[in-house]
Amino acid sequence: MTLKIYNVLTRKKEEFVPLVEGRVNMYVCGPTVYDYSHVGHAKTYGNFDVIVRWLRYLGYDVLYVQNITDVGHMLDTGEDRVLKKARQLSAEPMQIVETYMRQYFADMDALGIQRPDISPRASGHVPEQIEMIEELIAKGHAYEVNGSVYFDVTSFPEYGKLSGRVLEDQEEGSREAVRTEKRHPADFALWKKADPEHILHWPSPWGEGYPGWHIECSAMATKYLGPTFDIHGGGIDNIFPHNECEIAQSEAANDEPLARYWMLVGSLTLDGVKMSKSLGNTLTVREALERWPAEAIRTFILSSHYSSPIDFSDEAVEAARKGWQRIWSAVVLVREQLRRAPEGEISDEVDVLVDATKAAFTEKMNDDFNAPAALAVLQDFTRQVNTLLNEQGPQTSGSLAAIDQLYRELGGDVLGIIPDEAEMGADAEREEGLIRLLIELRAQARAQKDWATSDRIRDQLRELGVVLEDRPDGTIWKFE
Numbered sequence: 001m002t003l004k005i006y007n008v009l010t011r012k013k014e015e016f017v018p019l020v021e022g023r024v025n026m027y028v029c030g031p032t033v034y035d036y037s038h039v040g041h042a043k044t045y046g047n048f049d050v051i052v053r054w055l056r057y058l059g060y061d062v063l064y065v066q067n068i069t070d071v072g073h074m075l076d077t078g079e080d081r082v083l084k085k086a087r088q089l090s091a092e093p094m095q096i097v098e099t100y101m102r103q104y105f106a107d108m109d110a111l112g113i114q115r116p117d118i119s120p121r122a123s124g125h126v127p128e129q130i131e132m133i134e135e136l137i138a139k140g141h142a143y144e145v146n147g148s149v150y151f152d153v154t155s156f157p158e159y160g161k162l163s164g165r166v167l168e169d170q171e172e173g174s175r176e177a178v179r180t181e182k183r184h185p186a187d188f189a190l191w192k193k194a195d196p197e198h199i200l201h202w203p204s205p206w207g208e209g210y211p212g213w214h215i216e217c218s219a220m221a222t223k224y225l226g227p228t229f230d231i232h233g234g235g236i237d238n239i240f241p242h243n244e245c246e247i248a249q250s251e252a253a254n255d256e257p258l259a260r261y262w263m264l265v266g267s268l269t270l271d272g273v274k275m276s277k278s279l280g281n282t283l284t285v286r287e288a289l290e291r292w293p294a295e296a297i298r299t300f301i302l303s304s305h306y307s308s309p310i311d312f313s314d315e316a317v318e319a320a321r322k323g324w325q326r327i328w329s330a331v332v333l334v335r336e337q338l339r340r341a342p343e344g345e346i347s348d349e350v351d352v353l354v355d356a357t358k359a360a361f362t363e364k365m366n367d368d369f370n371a372p373a374a375l376a377v378l379q380d381f382t383r384q385v386n387t388l389l390n391e392q393g394p395q396t397s398g399s400l401a402a403i404d405q406l407y408r409e410l411g412g413d414v415l416g417i418i419p420d421e422a423e424m425g426a427d428a429e430r431e432e433g434l435i436r437l438l439i440e441l442r443a444q445a446r447a448q449k450d451w452a453t454s455d456r457i458r459d460q461l462r463e464l465g466v467v468l469e470d471r472p473d474g475t476i477w478k479f480e
Ligand SMILES: [Zn+2]
Pocket: 028, 029, 030, 217, 242, 246
C-alpha cells in the first residue's frame, strides 16, 4: 500500500516518493509571533502534526522544520505587527517576540502537537537572507533601488505556477514610494531600507534595513533542508503571494525546484466568519482549552480533511467532544479490565478485528492523510469493542492487550487523541483514582449490606456523569 498525496503544485493526487529512500525532509511556514495563538493555528499545526506522526508511523525518518517569523511579515505599507505591538506596550520588540513564541509552544504542547525538529527564527538568519539576495542580484533576478531590493518577477517565467495567478491579475503595491521604486507592479521586496524611526534593522550591502517576509522561508529552508526537499506545507491563505514568492526566490537562486510536494491546509472560520482582530471575533487556543479538553479540540480538527475549510462553533466542538468521549470511555474500560483479566491468548475474533481495523485505518491515512475517515474507522472499532465487552463477557488478557495496543498506536501515536498513563494529566489520573476509591468503598458497603451508602455512591457518581455497572467479575465504570 503506497502513500498518496494531493500535490497543490501539480493539482493531482500522486504517489509519494521521497528524494532519499526512508527519509522525509519537510518545511512548514510557521506563525508570526506577535500575539496569542488562535484556533486557526491549532488547525494548521494540528493537521501537520498528524501528517508528520503518520509519516513517522510508516517508518520514515522525518526532519520537520517550521520557522518562527519574528521580524519579517513587514507589510508593503511599512507597518510591522511586532513593532506596532511593541509600541503599544512600550516594550522591546524582541521581548514581545520572546513572550509570544514561548506562549505559542506552550499552547501547541497543550494541544499535544509535537514540536518541529528545528524552529529557526528569521531574526537569527539575517546573514543567510542577505546572502540569498546577493545571489539573486548576481543572477539578474533582483535589483536595488534607494537601499531596498526587489525581486524582478518578469525574470522568472514560472511565477504564478503554484497559485495559478498570472502577472496581469496582480494589484499594484499600495504605497506610492514603493510603486515608483518597482519596475513591475508585481515585483516584491527582498530587503527594505529602514526608516530612521525603525527599531529593528541590520547592516547590509545596501545600507541599514531589514528583510522582507518571504525571503526568510527560502533562506532557512535552503539552509536546513537543501535546495530541493520533499514536502512544503502551510496554510492556504499564504499561497499567494507568500508561497509563490518563496518558489520564485529559491528556484531562481538555487536553479533547482524548491519542493516536490506542496500541501496546503484549509482555513478555519469562527461561527461562519473569518477570524479577524478588527471584527473582534477571535478565539485563542488558551480560551478554547479552558472550555474543552485538548483531545476534544484535536478530534474536532481531525473531523474534516486537512485541505478542507472547517467552521469552529460550540456545537461542532461539542459534537466532536462527545465522539471522542465514546472512544475514551472504551479505552478506560479496556485498561480497567486489563488490570484484572484472566491470563490468556488473544482470541481469533479480536485478532481478526484488530488486523482489519489497522488495514482500514492505514488505507484511509495513506489516501492523502484522510484523518476524518481514519477517525471513523476508530469509532467503528470502538462500537465493536463495546459490543464484545458487553455481550461476550470478560476477555482474555491477550485480547484486551491487543485492543489497548491498537488504541495506543492509532489513537495515541498517530491521531494524538488517546493519552497513555504517562501522558495523562495529573487531573485525569486523580479523577480515575478517586472513582476507583469510591467503587471500592461501595463494594465494602455492599459486603456489609449497607445498601443506602452503596446506592448513594452510585447515584452521586451518575450525577457527575460516571456510570457504574455491576458485573459478575466486579464493577466497571464509564463516562456517560
Ligand atoms: Zn513561509
